[in-house]
Amino acid sequence: MNTIIAQDFLDWRDVRDAYVLQTPLLNLNNAAVSPPTKIVEAAVIEAIRFTSQNPDYNMWSKIDLALPSIKQDLAELIDCDADEIALNRNSSEGLSTAIFGIPLAAQDEVVICPWNYPSARAGWLQRESREGIKVVEAKFDLMADDDQILAAYADAITSRTKVLHLTHMVHWTGRVLPVKELCRMAQGRGIVTVIDGAQTFAQMPVSFRGLGCDYFITSLHKWLGAPVGNGMLVVNKNRIADTWPLMAPFDKPLPVIEKFDHWNLGTYSSAVQSGIAPAVAFHKRIGAARMHARLKELTLHWVNQARSIPGFRLHTPIKPTSLGAVVLFSIDGQDMRKLERILREAWQVHVKYREVGPIKGLRVSPHVYMTESELDRFVTALRASVG
Structure with missing residues (x-):
């Protein structure tokens, strides 16, 4: 171009x-899946062909060498440190990592809302059924003003509340919720915050530091235009050690971000990640x-x-x-x-x-x-x- x-x-x-x-x-x-640019498409096709020449060696000893640089590029966009970023396949996987990885005890409360992504709601309700945590709903109309939404969450919080699960932009309607103010409310009470940012990252300016959350999850195949099969989980350094990985690591898990990374899946496609860097570069030009x-x-x-x-x-x-x-x-x-x-x-x-x-x-x-x-x-x- x-x-x-x-x-x-x-x-x-x-x-x-x-x-x-x-x-x-x-x-x-x-909002579901955005197309890539021609440069992104070409990068993935080239990586697939390169992989085919010597799959085992070329994927993990060659293509994966770019991962630290890719994380640094993403860190500059989302305003966090590169060692707070884990790469995965999509928002659902990142959300599940937080939902099932945050340590909770029976009767601990998690506040969700009717407008959260369905699989995220289902994850918390599964923990309620299996572990005895309590899921509480903050109820509000999507056309309500921000003050009414903040009041709904404040009413749902009790002394037993441990987590607020927040959706930055509701995927159903595009309503942006006041998550920065909600995170500030949670911080004052020692409550962990999980933000589903699938629809906001790369669509508008987003700062992990500015939001003040503990976990931020997004897909890279939406507004960034990276290839399908790329997601990002950002975990505050203070939360990494205590959070369980969704998939048990091949090696003994260390208190570092890599325990949440894609390679815990087993064999995965490195080629699709080759499209992230050119997608970031194009986005930065805009x-x-x-x-x-x-x-x-x-x-x-x-x-x-x-x-x-x-x-x-x-x-x-x-x-x-x-x-x-x-x-x-x-x-x-x-x-x-x-x-x-x-x-x-x-x-x-x-x-x-x-x-x-x-x-x-x-x-x-x-x-x-x-x-x-x-x-x-x-x-x-x-x-x-x-x-």
């Missing part, structure tokens, strides 16, 4: 050209703040047009500071699951049906490789589909 990014200017057409072409569908579900501003701009572009559709209803607060690429909407009187199918089959537009509690809607999540004209195409298809 020949893009030259000036201090206050970015030509988004060059960014578009850097990405693998999305065809035949208009991909408006980047910058997290500029990435966030562009995603907000794209979201407002289509939302402001769609508002005029009769019955259009947003389920995501349009807040200037936290709004990003993920928005959930519904249209009164419409079968939203059927509408998802019509958009895909008749218009080749791919959005995602989401159902959480009483909310049934379509989640829309553009990425920076997309153009305003493509979002215009989506809104045109939406208008025509609802009649």
Whole structure:
């Protein structure tokens, strides 16, 4: 890519050209999996071919030599030390490491909420069934203001609360929760904090130090654009020694971050990790703040047009500071699951049906490789589909 990014200017057409072409569908579900850039794709293909020449030696004696450098690159993005980063396959694996690794006793309490990722909720409930811990829910509406959300968590905390499990951006709707304030609340009470940052890392500026959490978990195949099969777990140095690894290490576990790393799985693919470094380099050329501003701009572009559709209803607060690429909407009187199918089959537009509690809607999540004209195409298809 020949893009030259000036201090206050970015030509988004060059960014578009850097990405693998999305065809035949208009991909408006980047919150699930984002495409890689051409450079990332090429790096992985080259690594796969290199692996094939001498698999055992080339994977672990050659490709894996880059891992310390990869961790350092990621540490600069997330604002932590490289020796606080473990690499794994995705957010679910990282969340499970924290959920099942934090030492707890019977009757210790963990506070979750109805909007946490389902497998994370299931993990805590499994510990409740097996070990006798108590899972408590902080209940609030996703359209509530931050003060109401903070109050809901404060009401759920008791003298037995040991962990707050927090979702930074709710994947259902794109609502960003006040996790920094919640972590501050927890620190004052000696409560451990786990943040699911699957949707915020690389979509907007995120600082592990600034959040003040104990564990931060994310996937690298979403907004960073690394290959599928890459995740990151950040563990505060003070928590590493006492946290159990999800998979028992081959060697005697030491009180260092490597006990949570991917190689505890046994044989794994080193080649997919070869795409992390070029993904980080590309992201840095854009910058997290500029990435966030562009995603907000794209979201407002289509939302402001769609508002005029009769019955259009947003389920995501349009807040200037936290709004990003993920928005959930519904249209009164419409079968939203059927509408998802019509958009895909008749218009080749791919959005995602989401159902959480009483909310049934379509989640829309553009990425920076997309153009305003493509979002215009989506809104045109939406208008025509609802009649």
